Amino acid sequence: xxxxxxxxxxxxxxxxxxxxxxxxxxxxxxxxxxxxxxxxxxxxxxxxxxxxxxxxxxxxxxxxxxxxxxxxxxxxxxxxxxxxxxxxxxxxxxxxxxxxxxxxxxxxxxxxxxxxxxxxxxxxxxxxxxxxxxxxxxxxxxxxxxxxxxxxxxxxxxxxxxxxxxxxxxxxxxxxxxxxxxxxxxxxxxxxxxxxxxxxxxxxxxxxxxxxxxxxxxxxxxxxxxxxxxxxxxxxxxxxxxxxxxxxxxxxxxxxxxxxxxxxxxxxxxxxxxxxxxxxxxxxxxxxxxxxxxxxxxxxxxxxxxxxxxxxxxxxxxxxxxxxxxxxxxxxxxxxxxxxxxxxxx
Numbered sequence: 001x002x003x004x005x006x007x008x009x010x011x012x013x014x015x016x017x018x019x020x021x022x023x024x025x026x027x028x029x030x031x032x033x034x035x036x037x038x039x040x041x042x043x044x045x046x047x048x049x050x051x052x053x054x055x056x057x058x059x060x061x062x063x064x065x066x067x068x069x070x071x072x073x074x075x076x077x078x079x080x081x082x083x084x085x086x087x088x089x090x091x092x093x094x095x096x097x098x099x100x101x102x103x104x105x106x107x108x109x110x111x112x113x114x115x116x117x118x119x120x121x122x123x124x125x126x127x128x129x130x131x132x133x134x135x136x137x138x139x140x141x142x143x144x145x146x147x148x149x150x151x152x153x154x155x156x157x158x159x160x161x162x163x164x165x166x167x168x169x170x171x172x173x174x175x176x177x178x179x180x181x182x183x184x185x186x187x188x189x190x191x192x193x194x195x196x197x198x199x200x201x202x203x204x205x206x207x208x209x210x211x212x213x214x215x216x217x218x219x220x221x222x223x224x225x226x227x228x229x230x231x232x233x234x235x236x237x238x239x240x241x242x243x244x245x246x247x248x249x250x251x252x253x254x255x256x257x258x259x260x261x262x263x264x265x266x267x268x269x270x271x272x273x274x275x276x277x278x279x280x281x282x283x284x285x286x287x288x289x290x291x292x293x294x295x296x297x298x299x300x301x302x303x304x305x306x307x308x309x310x311x312x313x314x315x316x317x318x319x320x321x322x323x324x325x326x327x328x329x330x331x332x333x334x335x336x337x338x339x340x341x342x343x344x345x346x
Contacts, residue, residue: 005198007106007131008074011035012066014094015042018080019062020053024163025108026079028192030057032171038071039063040079041094056334066097075104075131077195081163083271085110085134095119102126108133108191110205133191134202140210147216148254148295150223155345156255157233157303160283162242163270165261165305165333166233167192172333173230173259173342182346185226187218189249193232203234203245211245215252228346231255237286240275247290254295258287259341260326264318265308281325301341302330 013030015023019042030037030050037060040050046064050057063069066076076098078091087095087109095113099105099122107113107130114120114130123130147154155173157166170186170193177184186193188200206214215231222229231253235242262280269275284299291297304322306315315335323330331340 005131007035007077007104007195007198009036010038010072010074011077012039012041012069012073012075012098012103013037013077013079014091015040015079016091016094017088018082019045022081023079024081024167025077025192025195027054027057028167028171029077029079029195030054030060031168032175032196038073039069041065041069066094066101073098073101073103075106077106078109081108081191087111087113092118096122099123099128099130100126102128104129104131106131106133106195108195108202110134133194134205136201136206136214140206141213141217142210143212143216143252145216145254145294147219147252150220150229152223152227152229153345154219154223154229154231154253154255155257155259156231156249156253157259157261158246158250158283158287158299159233159236159261160277160280161236161263161266161269162234162239164263164266165303168305169259169261169303169333169338169341170230170232171196172338173345176338176342177228177230177346180342180346182228183226184228184230184346185222187222187229187231187253189215189218189232189234200232203248204242208244208248211248212252215249216254219253230345233261236269237283237290238278240269240272250287250291251294255297257300257345258297259301259303259345260284260287260299260328261303261305262322263305263308264315264322279325280322281327284326299326299328300344301328302326303333303341304330306332306335
């Protein structure tokens with residue numbers, strides 16, 4: 001998607017099998033999206049409220065299925081992101097029920113639900129639209145190596161792993177920069193960022209030859225409208241499965257600086273637990289060395305996810321240790337605010 005889209009005003013979010021720990025898209029949209037979330041669907045936690053697990057997010061009731069949602073709903077968002085991006089058979093009833101009610105479906109799955117004959121028929125019969133957040137445009141460009149020529153300052157959030165806070169850091173930095181009066185824009189490169197902003201292209205659905213070109217295009221477009229462009233990073237430069245996405249973004253966006261994201265309690269790769277994470281300090285050289293032949297850049301700050309640490313004192317100590325190890329100022333952008341990082345990029 002490369003044009004801004006709004007998915008209605010009132011949204012229900014399907015979070016079966018992912019709530020609360022793996023509802024990445026759900027949490028991102030509730031934190032940053034401009035939507036009224038009328039319900040979160042989850043089999044196991046029905047009858048509770050989201051504030052029980054996410055006290056800093058807008059509250060919503062947790063319901064077992066769409067059949068339990070009596071309020072008007074404009075769209076159903078699939079709010080989990082399983083490895084491989086497939087739809088669980090148990091979700092089909094809720095998806096079908098939403099479409100039958102005329103609700104649009106917003107999907108960030110790799111599996112194209114608009115090509116599912118049952119769902120397509122229900123959508124057509126009831127005037128609903130199926131939005132495929134991961135479907136790239138047809139006119140994919142090859143990179144020309146010109147993103148470094150834009151007038152805007154370009155920042156890329158990078159990480160030590162997937163699902164570690166790059167999208168959260170991106171959106172938080174953009175919001176905080178705007179609060180300071182900086183004309184800042186976010187470049188969404190994954191399904192969660194696209195669900196929040198209504199525009200962007202999911203880099204992991206783009207053919208390899210065009211991935212850097214898509215990243216370049218997104219920066220060129222954003223730089224026409226903003227002075228500061230923060231690009232949502234993906235995966236990790238040495239991820240055992242998804243490193244190609246990271247490298248395409250690093251070369252395609254030609255960033256002025258990098259913000260390195262890490263989870264304080266993560267020891268192995270997310271969903272690839274047989275691979276241990278390398279020491280965080282090694283990522284500094286890996287990212288800058290790989291960028292250098294195309295566009296020299298540096299890691300100017302770090303964003304540490306301390307959500308797995310209960311008390312603030314221990315979390316603060318973890319942030320200080322992280323800053324020392326990567327040789328740059330660091331913070332937890334949610335727990336302690338983004339100012340330390342923002343000072344380095346804006």
